[in-house]
Amino acid sequence: MIVKEKIHLLESQFRKMVQKDNNVHNAYLLVHSDRKGIHVNLAEGITGEMKATANQPYYVASVGKMFTAVVVAKLVEEGNLSYEDFIARYLDEDMVQALHVYEGTDYTYDIKVKHLLNHTAGIHDFFEDKPKEGKPIVDLLLEEPDRYWTPRDAIQWSKENLTSHFPPGEGFHYSDTGYHLLGLVIEQVTGEPFQEVLKQYIFQPLGMKNSYLLHYSTPIQESNYPMADVFINDNKATNYRCLSIDYAGGGVVASSKELLRFMKAVVNHEILSKEALERMHDWAKFAPGIDYGYGIMKFKSTPLVLPKRYNMWGNAGITGTFMFYHPELETYFVGSLNNYLDHRKGIKMVFKMVDALMK
Structure with missing residues (x-):
């Protein structure tokens, strides 16, 4: 042909x-x-x-997860981050407290950067996991479309409403929560907001204007x-502020x-x-x-x-x-x-x- x-x-x-x-x-x-x-x-x-x-x-x-992962890879190339780094090194105490508790054991301090990147950390996923009680996150987004969700809001909601799945490195569970944590790690390493890092590392160099x-x-x-x-779900969500929840x-x-x-x-x-x-x-x-x-x-x-x-x-x-x-x-x-x-x-x-x- x-x-x-x-x-x-x-x-x-x-x-x-x-x-x-x-x-x-x-x-x-x-x-x-x-x-x-x-x-x-x-x-x-x-x-x-x-x-x-x-x-x-x-x-x-x-x-967009590939964009986040490429930024992490560039930081590793620069020597400013390692895939073997424990994420707790870059997150504040409130963020890491009871972040990854599985069957009564807190595995938060065992999570490495690499675990978040390929979804092997075992932590919850705020987007698709069903909460222990109450409504799933998509229902909440549709009920309050004008609510602005920061990455910290999403992670905190995950900690309060969802359960972890396995110790780090012992399985696969897709997690948007994990990529939000990566976004915060990137911010801590660079000293810049995640969106600014995207601009400096990817959008500007590639002419993605x-x-x-x-x-x-x-x-x-x-x-x-x-x-x-x-x-x-048949709702035009183009202007919903709640889509801020996607972040990194x-x-x-x-x-x-x-x-x-x-x-x-x-x-x-x-x-x-x-x-x-x-x-x-x-x-x-x-x-x-x-x-x-x-x-x-x-x-x-x-x-x-x-x-x-x-x-x-x-x-x-x-x-x-x-x-x-x-x-x-x-x-x-x-x-x-x-x-x-x-x-x-x-x-x-x-x-x-x-x-x-x-x-």
């Missing part, structure tokens, strides 16, 4: 998937391969009264387009074009050395066919679960966001469905695009 036909197939499949799904209000897809001569940057749907446009920034959700941390900062240069509408776990807002710029810089060792990137490949088992390193999700071939054709790495978010590099195809896949709990649909879209390119 020639390049022009593949581009047409990518676009038609994307638009067909989005248009037939009534739960998706807007969606974005960028597919790029220098080797194959392919660059497709698409948008479908609306934001308010405006038609979605391919250069529109959107809320990236947990794709329209990217920012939602409810914490503004872009270096305002985009010509508003942030794409994002939905939670996924609060980045960026366009597909600027996410591609970031991902290419990681893949091509422009922002991190080859050795630094390899150190981030400390894999823990996330799910069958999926491993998780330091802010990096890796799909790997697994008998009866995942064919080799889908081997790729990057990250994905709960709102159907995705940012992956496929080494065999030498192709990048970036985009979003901007709808809460559409993470599986987002991955399914990427798989369909891989299939299209392999025809």
Whole structure:
């Protein structure tokens, strides 16, 4: 199949998937391969009264964890932080008190930076864990959309309402709480707010002028387009101040074009050395066919679960966001469905695009 036909197939499949799904209000897809001569940057749907446009920034959700992990990797490269450091060294007494109590034993002082990065600390997850009593966090966000949540608020709520899962290093449990702690560690090490560190270490060097941390900062240069509408349980949450709760776990807002710029810089060792990137490949088992390193999700071939054709790495978010590099195809896949709990649909879209390119 020639390049022009593949581009047409990518676009038609994307638009067909989005248009037939009534739960998706807007969606974005960028597919790029220098080797194959392919660059497709698409948008479908609306934001308010405006038609979605391919250069529109959107809320990236947990794709932002890779940004946090890259900042940590750069601090390690500089010698200002170690993956083996115990996090209690960088957090105040109130923060560490009873942070990670499992079966009556406090493991807080055993948590290392590396445990938070690949979700092996065993601490609770404020976003998905069910509280011992009362309402889960998503219900609270929807009840009080104008409430501003600091990372400390989210961590304190976790300590008071959730239980830990295992001692550090003895399992895998995805934790947004852990990435908030990493954000605070970064702030302590650098002496700067997390959003300023993102700007200095990533946005400015890579020319990501329209990217920012939602409810914490503004872009270096305002985009010509508003942030794409994002939905939670049919509620348009675009202007909800409560989304401040995502912070270092996924609060980045960026366009597909600027996410591609970031991902290419990681893949091509422009922002991190080859050795630094390899150190981030400390894999823990996330799910069958999926491993998780330091802010990096890796799909790997697994008998009866995942064919080799889908081997790729990057990250994905709960709102159907995705940012992956496929080494065999030498192709990048970036985009979003901007709808809460559409993470599986987002991955399914990427798989369909891989299939299209392999025809």
